[in-house]
Amino acid sequence: MADKKIHVFGHTNPDTDSISCAITMANLQNEIGREAQSYRLGEINKETRYALNMFDLKEPDLLSNIDDNANVIMVDNNEFTQCVPGIENAHIQMVVDHHRLNLHTTEPVYCIAEPIGCASTIMYKLYKQDDVVITPKMAGIMLSAIISDTLMFKSPTCTEQDKITAERLAKIAGIDLYEYGYKMLEAGTDISEYTADEVINIDSKDFKNGELKITISQINSSNIDEVFKRKAELEKAIEKKITEENIDLYVFVVTDILEASSKVIVLGNRIDIFEKAFHTELIANTTYLKGVVSRKKQILPALIEAMNQKIQL
């Protein structure tokens, strides 16, 4: 098995961190003498494209399914529901992630997960551990991922480690961290060319809790009002997806990257879960969540807690 090519990929609807981890992990494996290739499990978003162009990196090939027993390294994801079809029967060699754990393997694997802002911060440590030089290109894409995942260090998921790592990487990449970072984030917020269908799929993740199917989709914006001018068509696109995929609760999150707060559109037959989780009442399917920017650390745990609360009479 050890000499078969290793397939490295993040989650579906890839964000900058998933692409960064795939590229940098495949490169790390190559540098330590293993055949490995990075893949993407969906379209590259505008922010990630900006980062790839900036550091002259090619986008990874698209992977639409994986063969039985293929060698795999999962990065920035450990959930099969957010992965490529066939993953259940692949041979997972390694997992590097910073999300909640939801993983079953039949054999022991190498897994490193940390409750930090960005999986690329872990990639930086793995390069150091393996004594592999981080080139300016690799530094650039890792750095872009940290800025993206932490919303320039403003997300509650951001740790001191993420920040220190980003600063070191900026030096290696030879760029001004804040100047480049805000330009990159801004590039990701432009949705003018996207259809409503595309907008809700830019960064969308599905979760299952028992029988319930929940989708949380998130975009960043430097102007929330601009996005909400398209509310009617966005709602239509969300309703269509709810019907097609039998989703019980759909939360569409528009995060203001400068204010570090979000406005949401919530639809589905279980909006009561959202209202319970955030002690709020939706008005015209929407509400403003001050200080809420993280799907992983703020929105998902609150929804899970609301679902798991025992019924109190």
Place this chain on the structure above:
Amino acid sequence: MADKKIHVFGHTNPDTDSISCAITMANLQNEIGREAQSYRLGEINKETRYALNMFDLKEPDLLSNIDDNANVIMVDNNEFTQCVPGIENAHIQMVVDHHRLNLHTTEPVYCIAEPIGCASTIMYKLYKQDDVVITPKMAGIMLSAIISDTLMFKSPTCTEQDKITAERLAKIAGIDLYEYGYKMLEAGTDISEYTADEVINIDSKDFKNGELKITISQINSSNIDEVFKRKAELEKAIEKKITEENIDLYVFVVTDILEASSKVIVLGNRIDIFEKAFHTELIANTTYLKGVVSRKKQILPALIEAMNQKIQL
């Protein structure tokens, strides 16, 4: 949460590695300024007692349940079915393990799992990472765990890293690795004072695969024939447990630590799974498995594969 005491423990039916990891992790947390206490989830076996006495360490307190939201570090285990009652609602802060992964968390946690022989080998690295001095006592118990889990480096789970770490630890502990190691293993094989019930519970683990309940219990021996003189009473004890706990397949493994092979007693209504997994036919409920010593790397994966194979017509 951060200032509440952290409870550190391994799996039920603790072996030397579970006790070593609990003690050394609690000590590591204390050294970096966090309140932590090690616990055991069951009786200490003779091998572990020998090691604790050798290095003048007290046995951890028994933990029989854990409060909701208590702070927890899981070591040498990540499966709730092999853990303390209440673990589902505890606050898991960290997991250090070398078994297959079978873990769900609602929030990101720090998890380091490696496919190596012994979780204490990971503990050694964590001390190095955190720049905490390993005292001779801590070195002694870690070393004992590596010898135990790898059967003095003979198990297929043993890696170069386990061996190198054991050698370094022997120097710190100031003991002769092989002389001490064989004495410790030998101390663990003496079952003369145990009832049959106790023998099958020395190191017993339960697994669920869908609806099927499997128990694999293992002891080491320097004289398999001596153990099999008690076959009739062992079978009776196993049958009793099968009835009481509705077990579908019970595999009792007696491993010869010098030959690095095992003889098994297999009972239950699904012995066909075992026979399929090892391409063998049981004679009087028993068979000899040459070269098989690892529950984790050899027995469990073979059983799972046999269960998951599609029916071929």
